[in-house]
Amino acid sequence: MHETSPTVFLIARPSINVAGMRGYLRELGGESWLERRLEADSDEQDVQPHASREDINSGELLVEFAGRACYRSWEPGLNPNVTKVRTDQREYFANILRSAHGSVLEHANYSFALRNVSRVLTHELVRHRAGSAFSQESLRYVRLTDIGFRVPPALEPMRERILSIVEQLEEFQVSAAKELGIDQDGVPFHVKKEVTSALRRLAPIGLSTDIIWTANVRTLRHVIEMRTAPGAEEELRLLFDQVARIMQAETPDLFQDFSRHEDGSWVPEHRKV
Secondary structure, three states: OEEEEOOOEEEEOOOOHHHHHHHHHHHOOOOOHHHHHHHHHHHHOOOOOOOOHHHHHHHHHHHHHHHHHHHHHOOOOOOOOOOOOOHHHHHHHHHHHHOOOOHHHHEEEEEEEEEEEEEEHHHHHOOOOOOOOEEOOOOOOOOOOOOOOOOOOOHHHHHHHHHHHHHHHHHHHHHHHHHHOOOOOOOHHHHHHHHHHHHHHOOOOEEEEEEEEEEEEHHHHHHHHOOOOOOHHHHHHHHHHHHHHHHHHHHOOOOOOEOOOOOEEEEEOOOOO
């Protein structure tokens, strides 16, 4: 066996079709809003105006686009009820958060590869079904030959005993597969799958696994708050501290009201947005 520690990799973010946005706004008369946003992003990125989609913060632009579509607030006068519009993007998002207009946050999705997390963690993570998608390493198909494991701090005084137990469970996985002969020539895959599935029942729930998780910004705000709270499970607090740092760097304006407390919890000024 080998000891592990959970890590987070951001593997996907929203992608904007600038031409599609421009075409839509041209019909409405709001194209100048997009040009201002692209110019502002190009200034920040030190690239040419009319930036390509790789040069802009697509998640934040997508959320703002959706929000402004609700009120046709691209420019004053497009909606007779709107005589003044917020031009500062950060302040625009601050108003979204204050007013709890959280539905627009659901348009921006981010995908993470969660590496070396326990099945304890994944069992709790999948409870956050709303606004999420999951693809987890399957132990029906992936045979256990080398068990990764992390000793939680609460069990640190029993480290050696715990590692010994996990090593025995790992040895059982290997010896049982050999005894059952599933690596012999001609053994059909469905037999290997059946045995592999059965053997996982004798593996510790704390073994390390991988899961791909996609969530929208509204869900991310909720889960980060819930799973870094002092009463949350220890491994989830460790993992979502990493997720929170990634998202605050990735979309600083959409997480502008979050602050990290000394106890490791991430707390928003505006809850249940």
